[in-house]
Amino acid sequence: MGHGRVGSETAKYKSSEGACGLGLVRSYLYVFNVFLLIASLILGGLGIWSVLAEIWFIPLLSDLSYPLPSYLLLGAGAVGLIAATVGCCGIAKSDKCFLLIYILLLLIVFLLQVMAGGLAYFYRESAFTDLQARLNVTFTSTYGAPGESETTIAVDELQRRFQCCGSGSFADWQVSAWSTSGVGSNKVPDSCCKTETPGCGVRDHPSNVYYTGCIHRLSETVKIHLGYLTIAGLGLCLLQLFGVVFATCLYVKLKEPDAVHL
Numbered sequence: 001m002g003h004g005r006v007g008s009e010t011a012k013y014k015s016s017e018g019a020c021g022l023g024l025v026r027s028y029l030y031v032f033n034v035f036l037l038i039a040s041l042i043l044g045g046l047g048i049w050s051v052l053a054e055i056w057f058i059p060l061l062s063d064l065s066y067p068l069p070s071y072l073l074l075g076a077g078a079v080g081l082i083a084a085t086v087g088c089c090g091i092a093k094s095d096k097c098f099l100l101i102y103i104l105l106l107l108i109v110f111l112l113q114v115m116a117g118g119l120a121y122f123y124r125e126s127a128f129t130d131l132q133a134r135l136n137v138t139f140t141s142t143y144g145a146p147g148e149s150e151t152t153i154a155v156d157e158l159q160r161r162f163q164c165c166g167s168g169s170f171a172d173w174q175v176s177a178w179s180t181s182g183v184g185s186n187k188v189p190d191s192c193c194k195t196e197t198p199g200c201g202v203r204d205h206p207s208n209v210y211y212t213g214c215i216h217r218l219s220e221t222v223k224i225h226l227g228y229l230t231i232a233g234l235g236l237c238l239l240q241l242f243g244v245v246f247a248t249c250l251y252v253k254l255k256e257p258d259a260v261h262l
Helices: 002-053 055-060 067-093 096-125 127-142 149-162 170-175 215-255
Strands: none
Touching: 002 055, 002 067, 002 096, 002 215, 055 127, 055 149, 067 096, 067 215, 096 127, 096 215, 127 149, 127 170, 127 215, 149 215
C-alpha cells in the first residue's frame, strides 16, 4: 500500500512538472509575441518611411539597389503581423498545426530581414561610387531629354532641396546635352539658383547659383537611410530565432502523450 501511495505521488509530481513546463513555454511565447508585434510595426513603419520620405529621388538611383531593402522590410513587417496573429491562435488553442505555420512564418521573416539588411549594407558600402556614375549620366545625358520628364523633375527637386548644382559641381551643366542642345539661354537650370525665378539660370555667378555638386549630399542621405535599414534588418532578425526556439519547444511538449493542455 505504501508503494502505491509513492507511485501515485510520483505520477502526480510528473504531471505537475509537465504542466508547469508547458505553461512556462506558453508564457514565454506570449511575451515574445508582444515583442514580435512591436518589431513588425517598426519594420513596416521604417520601410514605408524609407520609400515615401525620399521617393522623389528614386528615379535618380539604380532600379533595385535602393528600393529593394525597403520593400523587403515592408514584407517582413507584414509577414510578422500575420505570424503574431497565427502564433496567438496556436498558443491559445495548443494547436500543433498553427505552431508549425507560426515557425515557418518566423523563418520567412528572418530570411526577409537578413536579405534586407545584407543588401542595405552591401549597397551602403558602394553608394558613392554607384551614385557618382549614375548621376553623371543623369545630369549630362538624361536631363531635359524627351520622355525623361520624371528624371528631370527629380533632378530639379534634388538641386532645390540640397541647395546644390550639377553632379560634381555646377560646371557639369556646361558639357551636358541639355546645355549643348541650345534649348533656352540658361547656363544652368533655374533650380540651381539661390533665389529661384524664371530664367534666373542665365547667370552662373556664385552670387546667383550654388557651386557645390549634389553627389555628396545625396550619397550621405542614402547612406544614412541604408544604415537604418541595415540595423533594422540585421539587428532585429535575431528576435525571430528566439521565437523559433520557443515555438519548437512548445510543439515538442504538445507531442508528449502526458502533456497537460492549460
